[in-house]
Amino acid sequence: MKQVVCVKQVPDTETRVKVGPDGKGLDPAGVTWVLNPYDEFAVEEALRQREKQGEGEVIAISLGGPGVQTTLRNALALGADRAIHLRADGTSEPLAVARALAAELRGLGADLVWFGKQAVDDDQAQVGPMVAELLELPCATAISTLALEGGRARVEREIEGGREVVELELPAVLTADKGLNEPRYASLKGIMAAKKKPIEEKPASLGEPRLEILALELPAPRKAGRVVGQGVGAVDELVRLLREEAKAL
Amino acid sequence: MSILVFIEQRDGRVRPVSKEALGEATRLAGALGGPVVAVCPAAADPGLAALGSAGAERAILCAHPGFAAYHATGYARAVAEAAAAVAPAAILFGNSAMARDLAPRVAARLDAGLASDCVALAAEGGKLIATRPVFAGKAIQRLTFRGRPALVSLRPKAFAPVERPGLSAAVETQPVADDRSFARVRVTGIAGAASGKPDLTESEIIVSGGRGLKGPENFKLIEELADALGATVGASRAVVDAGWRPHADQVGQTGKTVSPKLYVAVGISGAIQHLAGMSSSRCIVAINKDPEAPIFKVADYGLIGDLFEVVPALTSAVRRLNAQHV
Numbered sequence: 001m002k003q004v005v006c007v008k009q010v011p012d013t014e015t016r017v018k019v020g021p022d023g024k025g026l027d028p029a030g031v032t033w034v035l036n037p038y039d040e041f042a043v044e045e046a047l048r049q050r051e052k053q054g055e056g057e058v059i060a061i062s063l064g065g066p067g068v069q070t071t072l073r074n075a076l077a078l079g080a081d082r083a084i085h086l087r088a089d090g091t092s093e094p095l096a097v098a099r100a101l102a103a104e105l106r107g108l109g110a111d112l113v114w115f116g117k118q119a120v121d122d123d124q125a126q127v128g129p130m131v132a133e134l135l136e137l138p139c140a141t142a143i144s145t146l147a148l149e150g151g152r153a154r155v156e157r158e159i160e161g162g163r164e165v166v167e168l169e170l171p172a173v174l175t176a177d178k179g180l181n182e183p184r185y186a187s188l189k190g191i192m193a194a195k196k197k198p199i200e201e202k203p204a205s206l207g208e209p210r211l212e213i214l215a216l217e218l219p220a221p222r223k224a225g226r227v228v229g230q231g232v233g234a235v236d237e238l239v240r241l242l243r244e245e246a247k248a249l
Numbered sequence: 250m251s252i253l254v255f256i257e258q259r260d261g262r263v264r265p266v267s268k269e270a271l272g273e274a275t276r277l278a279g280a281l282g283g284p285v286v287a288v289c290p291a292a293a294d295p296g297l298a299a300l301g302s303a304g305a306e307r308a309i310l311c312a313h314p315g316f317a318a319y320h321a322t323g324y325a326r327a328v329a330e331a332a333a334a335v336a337p338a339a340i341l342f343g344n345s346a347m348a349r350d351l352a353p354r355v356a357a358r359l360d361a362g363l364a365s366d367c368v369a370l371a372a373e374g375g376k377l378i379a380t381r382p383v384f385a386g387k388a389i390q391r392l393t394f395r396g397r398p399a400l401v402s403l404r405p406k407a408f409a410p411v412e413r414p415g416l417s418a419a420v421e422t423q424p425v426a427d428d429r430s431f432a433r434v435r436v437t438g439i440a441g442a443a444s445g446k447p448d449l450t451e452s453e454i455i456v457s458g459g460r461g462l463k464g465p466e467n468f469k470l471i472e473e474l475a476d477a478l479g480a481t482v483g484a485s486r487a488v489v490d491a492g493w494r495p496h497a498d499q500v501g502q503t504g505k506t507v508s509p510k511l512y513v514a515v516g517i518s519g520a521i522q523h524l525a526g527m528s529s530s531r532c533i534v535a536i537n538k539d540p541e542a543p544i545f546k547v548a549d550y551g552l553i554g555d556l557f558e559v560v561p562a563l564t565s566a567v568r569r570l571n572a573q574h575v
Contacts, residue, residue: 013502013522017387026388037503098357120502122383122390124365126353129321133357138434139321141350144496156440158497159346160264160448163440164319169433178489178503179496210362214378214391222528222547227540231554235562238534238552239570246549248454248511248532249478249570 001056003046004110005080006101006131007039009064009071010121017218024213025091026121035071038116040183041176045146046114047079048181057081061104063088063097063204076194077186083197086204091122096206098130103205105135112153115175117142125175132173139173140166144180250282253337253398255328255355256289256300256308257347259319263295265410265451266343268303270403272410273370274341275304280372281338287418288331290324292317294420301417303410308418309335313425318436319347325354327425332359334423337398339377344402356400363400364392366506368407368529377401385502385525405451406508446481449500454511457483457500457527461516461537461556465493470560471515477567483507485517501526516556519544536560 011017012032020027035043043060050056060075062068063086072083086100105113113132118125125141132139143155144163151170156163158177186194228238242249252274257264267287274285284306289297290313297308311327328351332340340355342348344366356363364379371378377399383390393399449455456478458471468482475482484494486501500507502522512530517523519535519542527533528547535548536559545551552559 011384014520015384015387016521017384019388026384093362094353095356095360095362098353120385123381123385123506124363125349126356126363126365129350129353130357133322133325133354136322138430139350139354140434142346154437157346157350159439160451161446164346164436165438165440166434166436172434177496178499208395210356210360210395211364212393212395214393216383217389217391219382219386219389219528222533222549225533225545225547225549225551227545227551227553229552232558232562234552234554235559235566238550238563239566241550242511242532242534243570246511246532249567 001049001053001111002059002109003049003056003112003114004059004061004105004108005039005043005046005075005114006127007043007060007062007071007075008036008119009033009062009068010036010119013037013120019216019218024216026216033067033070035074036116036119038118038120038176038178041178041180042114042116043075043078043080044181044183045176046112049112049148059084059108061086061101063092063100065089069199072199073194074186076197077190078184079190081197083199085199085201087201088204088206092206093209093211094124094126095130095210098127098134099207100204101127102131102134105131111170113137113171113173115173117175117177128173128175137171137173138168140168141175142177143174144177146174146180250338251335252278252281252283252285253332253335253340254285254287254305255340255342255348255351256287256297257343257345258289258291258295261293261295263300264343264345266345266403266405268410269405269408270341270343271300271304273403273408275411277339277370277372281375281377286335286337288328290316290327297420298417302413302415304413305418308420309423310420311423311425315431316425320431320436321350321354321434322430323425324351325358327423328355329358331423332398339399339401342402344404348402352400352402359398361396361398361400362394363402365402366404367401368404370401382506382529385506385522386529387525404508449481449483449498449505449507452481452507452509454478454480455483455500455507455509456480456513456515457485457517458488458515459485459517460487462488468493470557474513474560474564474567477564477571485523486520514544514548515560517544518542519547
């Protein structure tokens, strides 16, 4: 089975966001870049399926500037067999990224194409299902369980008040939610091996943009609150304030 | 020009997010041009004429037996076909689990831009401007669209529905062709029976617990307070990672971003990724024994103390209040 995992490099979740000089994007100064947390679950699941079947190939793809090769090396260190870097400058909108990935995926013939359910930077949660539509593949987003059998996948995905059970025919696109598995850490042996694994580099074919970013702003800071008091003795005052002042009860 | 609104139904009931989207469509119709047209893939009409009172002038029913449950490819094709017939300036979705699966497919099919999880929309000079949180709310992005239609999904609870009593929508039917896609993917059921509680993202009140609770068994205290308040239970990343609570409960950057009327943080110190996910709540209460905890910087009301004493006392006080107001 051939699996492709599409990964994105994002600022670490501990990042304090500062607006860059153009007023439209993140100021990259001092940012630590990591593999998107949801993509970790996608990489892990692809590796587990390969291990379970005892054969197959896992290919990691990422789109972006030269820096994303660090993230691809990380995926290789975790256990991916090879990587593809689709070169693009600056940030790209979801549909453009989806077009570039779809163009690459058409030639790869993957049985499963993996994504994280969303990237924790722009939070658009679009590229996975867009790629599925462009390739006319079945897709399930934000899955938390997976069972593969006889060319079909059975997954569960969280919906409001329950979990939807979906059956799909392979080839298919899946996007991973937290809870799907417990991602491994890269071993020293894996990190050493990753240095010798190939990263193929080629230009991304993004196409025409459909979105135009106007501004990135910081939210208005919350007004300073107050400490109502200490211990059980302050509970009645808290309830009174919630009722009479905040009108929240 | 018109505005198309995706109507989400489950088990024949139209979901509240869709009425919020209709409400916003009526507000935009003046600037972008009306009418407001609803489109609903379903096995049978869930009562679309009644959506007139929620702002729809017309409603397109895409009926197919395969639409008894959600079907991504079939729904995407139906909505895209309705868009081709109506040529809307914009297509609005309520940002639910279904829309997160569906809207990107529709956008790709129409080669159109999509802005997910918007908290405000405006029309300026005939262009739609969308405002949406990024980095789980650490920053706000404003964007516009090149070409039509503009697709947007709206954060639950961020937009108000409208009430237009007595009005009804003109319902028309759009045929749905059979194809192989129905065999390639299908929803076979819903697991984890509904608790009756709303999803975190759709809750008015949330009580969240963190590591201060010391163990999963102590979440009973959080559940009791939540019951008294009519609230949904949330959790910090630390306790989800420790396996005390399911991921569905997690609030923050790798969980859910929430904006309830009241958010009560119990034993949560306030890591930056947690604060990102809940800082847009209208009123925040923090209960923590550490007066230096960062959560107090965003809390409207802070209570410093041992949660094992304070929370049961608060639960009793809320119950007394409820008893007075029966």
